[in-house]
Amino acid sequence: MTTLEAFYAAEAAFLTEGAGFEEMARHLADDIVMDQAPSLPYGGRWQGHAGFRDFLTAMEASWDGLWFDEQRFLAEGDRIVVYSRGRLRARRTGRVLETSLLQWISFRDGLITEFRPYYHDTAAVLAVLSEEA
DSSP states (O other), rough: OOOHHHHHHHHHHHHHHHHOHHHOOOOOOEEEEEEEETSSOOEEEEEEHHHHHHHHHHHHHEEEEEEEEEEEEEEEEEEEEEEEEEEEEEETOEEEEEEEEEEEEEEEETEEEEEEESSHHHHHHHHHSSSSS
């Protein structure tokens, strides 16, 4: 839990304050995998530190703010399921999305090895990112 909480704080600082990737990277295994819904602008499978950095660059192109209003954790062995409710601000439109998602997160040797986010509504994500009103 300590690793995950530190990672989330570093991720929020990256998106909202322009903090560097290095603080996040120290919590990630070398073979980290991020699997995002393919319909999203930052969708697909991102692997390794370089891939994860590319994912963040793609995500940063979409969002310039991330705030968690609620998080709940369910841990079992080397996996944690996280329920997150929060807000994201779209970079191009300035609109804010209030949403929730579940993340399946795996660990090995105290480092994060995999993220699998499951969005409540990817259509809502796309609508907030769209420049069409």
